[in-house]
Amino acid sequence: MARPEKFSAGGDPREASRQQVVSVIRAAGQIARIDIAQETGVSPATVTAITAELIRAGLIEEVSPGSAPSTPGRGRPRVSLRVRGAAHILAGIKVSSGTISTILIDFDGTTLSEHEAPLPEAQMAPEMLVRQIVDTLAAAAAETGRDIGDLSGLGVGVSGVVDVPEGLVHWSPSLTRRNVALRDMLEAALPMPVFLDNDANSVAKAEQLFGDGRGVRDFLVVTIEHGVGLGIVIDGRVYRGSRGCGAEFGHTKVHLGGALCRCGQRGCLEAYVADYALLREAAVTLPGLTGQTPEEKLDALFAAARSGDQTAQSILERASRMFAMGLANLVNIFDPGLIIVSGERMSHDFLYSDEVIAMMKTQVLQVDAPPPEVRIHKWGDMMWAKGAAAYAMEGVTELAVRGLNDA
């Protein structure tokens, strides 16, 4: 399958401008070329060239002046542009521990359907995960009276270490094997290009296109699920590192030679704040916690802390302090204007309480300028899936324009 070689790396300046232009048109509904130039900082001549390409690729269209809102008394209304929503249908999938969330959106970003299905196991052989994805995609398409062949692209977000340009999963809690060429496996099983990403990057993409990241050039997204993730947006692009696997916030070290982490190293942030870390401490000190599954045991731990059990509180307090320290380190390094903390599970509230944010701020280098804004976004898996679909939307845009130029 034809694949834009450098797309995932985001290296081409023209590509970045093109994505920015589409994104501004999509957000505006309809907008004149001169206003696009104004909003993006891209020169009017380049906006004209880019929009001509996008029109030829069928991705955007001119709105006849009659239908555009005109400013009274200012002569002939200007021609506006809008995204052709019907141009493409994109799918986004978020693979979680135990569930798979699928969303279909049109090229306008409008949600067509949402589909959630259980996974047989939290950790699977790659072949089984591929089968689950194909099945759930077919079911999601059928729900809207469509066929899998009607989809133009699929974005998939998985947690773990993903080499995005190579489409390779170095390691993921969802997979039984390491170094899985998941993108190629999916493309072999599906009649569409597949865009694989780390799931924290999917959230960053969702925030950038549909959330609080709109129009913000530099921001960080910290995700809290079973582990801790980080998405870095710099200069309007998701930063992915040289091996495609940066932003491993969960494995930054917060204590030299500290607690043992699932990754085999010591002192990682996750070894203090992830579910397994909390349960490890609880197992030793609170053997009486009720519950069979890890989820039930965690709930019991949170309940014990709320009802005043000091050991339970001490477990959550240490995790909070370590998390605040990790956040402060991100601020000291990036000095971002905005940090979005995205965690769905209410039970993890303790990690992004007002106290933790205040604790973080005391560990940020003090200057006479306000510290970054921190926003909490309790978005569910479906928003993560939408971010994956948005990534596919960008990929399909590149494929369409490049196909045109190669033709």
Add this chain to the structure above:
Amino acid sequence: MARPEKFSAGGDPREASRQQVVSVIRAAGQIARIDIAQETGVSPATVTAITAELIRAGLIEEVSPGSAPSTPGRGRPRVSLRVRGAAHILAGIKVSSGTISTILIDFDGTTLSEHEAPLPEAQMAPEMLVRQIVDTLAAAAAETGRDIGDLSGLGVGVSGVVDVPEGLVHWSPSLTRRNVALRDMLEAALPMPVFLDNDANSVAKAEQLFGDGRGVRDFLVVTIEHGVGLGIVIDGRVYRGSRGCGAEFGHTKVHLGGALCRCGQRGCLEAYVADYALLREAAVTLPGLTGQTPEEKLDALFAAARSGDQTAQSILERASRMFAMGLANLVNIFDPGLIIVSGERMSHDFLYSDEVIAMMKTQVLQVDAPPPEVRIHKWGDMMWAKGAAAYAMEGVTELAVRGLNDA
């Protein structure tokens, strides 16, 4: 003084392309437009527009085909471009503890003179620092038979927390006061635009234009002086954060509630590896260390460690371990292809020994891809000054082109 509003923030995509184009021409000596497009990824049409602007601004010139090396048998030789070295003379200054280093370069990057002078005190009132800078600049210009009025711009690198777009020094070990509008003070005293930067950023700029960072899109520079600094280059630009004061690597926390730092907080990396941190430990455990000044005492500490004193070794070992952990955290977050560790003082070798780099690599998330390359660059203050001059060179380029467009 006219100042390009957004220059320091590096926000304009056209500006980034322009700087890239000049930089490629400068590095190549002479180069054809089509090869510039090839090397930068900027479209040929944009290269043509940008080079036309640069020619009109007198910054570059066409080389007549006769003088360009032509490929035999390939028809008419192409017109090449080269930088007009005589277009501007730029000064760069690095303010250190006790000395001030000044360099003059032409627009080609060729060094015209180097000048080093002692400072009366390591920490000064801003007015005194401004006077020192003006005097040293006049002396450096006189050495080359020039006048201060012959200089087109001055770049100044100071350590501490610098808000680059505002030209404000929030805090610096060189200044007795906080929140000093140093850029404006210097511009009031000098007949040229001044470009103020954090000195670790100056080193990053020097590496990018004249060193190992040439042609590398993403890299980190870690500086070791009396403290620890960080310069971040992402996508070919020095990343400066939203308040202009990011990259505070020395104040990332490596131990929750750990050693007290000069900044007033606990557990900062500098509180373990900076000179003052080593001396604080030595003062308690090795009161017999000879030496009056901090430098002499440090030398005695290093000598004691080399001659087998276990307490002295333990002080340096802890610093090394913390430094390795801090470096590993940078790798886990940025996944850079290249880290340049820049430290002039041989005595600090222990911080960038093979053992420390190996220790760092064991704390980096393990994937089946090689860890980043780490290079050690023992550049002196003059190279830091050259980086500051390079920053002025970029600023003056922007002023020249914008002046043209505004005319």
